[in-house]
Amino acid sequence: MTLPMAASDVKAAPQSTAPHSTAPRSTAPHPTAPQPTAPQILARCRELVRPALAAAIERLHPWPREMAAFSLGWCEVGGKPGSGAHGKGVRQALTVLCAEAAGSPGESAVAGAVAVELIHTFSLLHDDIMDGDETRRQRxxxxxxxxxxxxxxAxxxxxxxxxxxxxxxxxxNSGAAIRKLSEALNNLVHGQAEDLLFEARPWTGPHAVQLHEYRSMADHKTGALLGCAAALGAVLAGAPSxxxxxxxxxxxxxxxxxQAVDDLLGMWGDPEVTGKPVHSDLRRRKKTFPVLAALTTNSPAAPRLTALLESPSALDEVTVRHAAELIEEAGGRSATLDEASRHLDIASACLHSVPLAPTAVGEILTLLPFLITRRM
Structure with missing residues (x-):
């Protein structure tokens, strides 16, 4: 099966081997130039990475190649061309933008962007099996x-x-990039293991999952790969440590x-947009941030929520909706948004802590609030 290609998908961009300048190039936008929106930034990065991503997947055995293309929305079962549906491409965009922020062309980090997109897709395939999820992105x-x-x-x-x-x-700098990716993979497995083990732990008592444990899990499971995506862009650009x-x-x-926003969307997101059944995490009694945050409050809704979650009976649709209402009443939803905003503020501070190319940093900062309002 030959993978469907966009008109602009000609060939992978060559990888730059030029030495990195420690002073990022000045890329301040012209005063009259409009600031690109988050979707435009993501689309530009996807267009840059797509030829190399397609070329890489083309090297696979035809069977896993078809499954990989299916997972990306490029084809249907049997290889028939698909609708072209895809994720936002946040990770690959971050790799490209961080190379540009470090003063190099985005093309220098395309191999890293392809690698993180492949790892992200691999993790989704395995996560869906472990979680028993039957749909993703409405397929x-x-x-x-x-x-x-x-x-x-696959x-x-x-x-x-x-x-x-x-x-x-x-x-x-590919050797250093491989070391970064290997470290991230170990962290990802660490976080996934914790997430699975959380499911067997009680909601209350000394063995209950605490918020600091959840944060550590999210830092490993989701933060590791996004951190790696950013680091790969800088490493492949030859940036200083x-x-x-x-x-x-x-x-x-x-x-x-x-991850916090993903938890929120799993509970209150629109299934027509998220591609997943509403309340799916809650129905499985997963230890997500909104639930854990709600249980730590002094709200009268918290003990009622605990009673529902600890009930041996299956959570039917009415009970699940009631549980979601109790979580919101106890402050779980607002706490999740606050958590996400806090980490985005820290991310912004990190970007301002070292000299970087202003245009690329501006585009990264444009993406930050998009994560809060996104609808996967």
Whole structure:
């Protein structure tokens, strides 16, 4: 199967091996130039990365290649061209923008952007299996469409392909980039393990999941890959260690905010937009931030919520809706938004802690509030 390509998908951009200048280029926008919107920024980065991403997936065995293309919305089961539906591409955009923020062209970090997109897709394939999710972005998940074994195989193929993509890039800093990605992968597994173990822990008592434990889990599970995405852009641009660290920390906090908003959308998001059933996390009694935050308040709704969650009976639709109302009444929704905003503020402070190219930083800062208002 040949992957469908956009008209602009000609070939992967060459990887830059030019030495990095410690002084980022001046890229301040012309006073009359309009500031691009978050969707425009994401679209520009996707267009830059898409040819190399498609070329990488084309190297896979035809079966996992089709499943990878299906998961990206590029085809339907059997290989028929799909609708072109895709995620926002926040991670690949962050890699490109951080290379630009470090003073290099976005093209220098395309291999890193491809690698993080492949790892993100791999993690979604495996997460959907572990969580039993049957739909994503209003389509069947890969395991539901192809079977559990094939979905695991496709995820493994994407994992290997991500490492190969960095290892075979012509960038002089690819070795350091591989080390960054390997570290992030270990952290991702750490966070996923904690998330799964949380499910067996009680809602109350000395063994209940605490908010600081949840934050650590989110930092590893989601923050690690977004932090890696930012770091890869800087590493492949040849940036100094202080710049790599600041951008990695910004991405890490961005990831925690991203996870908090994801929890919020899983409970109150519009299924027509999120592509997932409403209250799906709550129905499975997952330890998400809104629920944990609600249980820590002194609100009269908190003990009533605890009684519902600890009930041995299955949560039917009426009970789930009531639980969501109690969570909001107890302050779980507002606490989640505050948590996300706090981490975005820290991410912004990280971006201002080192000298960076102003245009790229402006575009990254444009993306931050978009994470709060996004509708996946």
């Amino acid at each position: 069947e998940t890969v395991w539901k469409a192809y079977g559990t074994g094939p979905a695991v195989l 995820g493994d193929a994407l994992f290997a392909l991500a490492l190969e993509t960095l290892a075979t890039s012509q960038n002089a 202080s710049t790599v660290t600041a951008l990695a920390q910004a991405g890490q906090h961005l990831g925690v905010a991203f």
